[in-house]
Amino acid sequence: MREDVGNDVRENVKGSDVTTSAGTASSPSPLWPTGPDSVPRMGANYTPRTGWFHHWLDFDLDDVRRDLDALATLGLDHVRVFALWPVFQPNRSFVRPRAVEQLGQLVDAAAQCGLDVAVDALQGHLSSFDFVPSWLRTWHRRNLFTDPDAVDGAARYLETLASALAGRPNFLGMTLGNEVNQFSGPPHPDPDPCTYEEAGQWLTRLLEVxxxxxxxxLHTHAEYDAVWFQDGHPFTPAQAARLGRATTIHSWVFNGTAQRHGYEGTATVRLAEYLIELATAWADDPARPVWLQEVGAPAPLVPPEQAAAFATATVGNALTCERLSGITWWCSHDVSRELADFPELEYGLGLLTSDGEVKPAGRALAEAAARLRAEPPRPVRRTTALVLDAGEEATAPHRSVCAPGGPFFEAWVRLADQGVRAAAVLAGRVRDAVYLESRGITEVVRPSDVK
Known part of the structure; x- marks a missing residue:
């Protein structure tokens, strides 16, 4: 049963304040899409073909240029790159000038290829490996989120990188780190526990730096999907959708979606779309941009021979979202089999092989990029919204309703199977007609009413 948004509701909320995060804290970078008519950007997370992220130890600018040229040839317009934290900041008070110089050389090489660059700093966590400086571990064990010296050290590092890159016209901005929320609790084997207040303070300070x-x-922060799905997780949907200049989404169907729904299921090929709509629901500013910062086709849940079709469907569905500002595929190149101990799925996620050959998924993304340029997409105006009740907004204590198998998730998928491109709206905003009108929502439906 759907609830029409009638005139009586409009009268009850007429003149009420709608809290937004508009302004400096959320305004997008001039290099990033800023309005409803902007064309979303298409790029890749750069995984160097030679040496993976260990390439910083043996940096070769010619190798970097070769890789970036290959991505530009696919028609991509940006890359996200990763500085290995222990390599760049081996001591709390020392950020290596040579490493910073090499990062600048990479950004300049990208400019020569016509690519813009976003930089992640606190690496942090990459493809199942943690890269954390020795001054945070063992004899020097500190909590990276709450220890004042540790936070000061991270701030020094971020300030050094951002200052060095600030004058480069193709520098998009900093992401604090890659999925650093995984350090904040289980299942990490050696976590740095924090409260949601402490997580918010950490994010706010480092973004301000x-x-x-x-x-x-475009200064942002990035979490894996526990932020949206895991009850009690200290990093919250409100933080994800309200701090920084855009909301970042990491969409991975191995989170239970493909296991429940299959590689061709509606939930699987529309998971990125679903997460974008969750992010939009949590934002205070209805116009806040959402960056699909990671999405990939993990085998065997997505069979390798289906990776191209999965990429085409996933990108096409994501492009129906009004607030989508960019898609950055994971990843540019396969991990070489010469490197040991990666989870099996990590070896084959590239758009190109480790020998530099374009894979079917790479061709599919190149075709999507060409279509974006030739005929910009027309996002769907989502007039129907599914009501999301995860409890109190700041902490979302019941956010597992949004996870695969949860009542909100499964109801959204059932609507999708019925042909409805549904938005999401927080339960506390259901009767705020000014807010609903700002998003074009004319009717709402509750999960229990979706048959």
């Missing part, structure tokens, strides 16, 4: 060092750029 980036903004001061490189004003006006």
């Amino acid at each position: 980036c903004e001061r060092a490189a004003p006006g750029r």
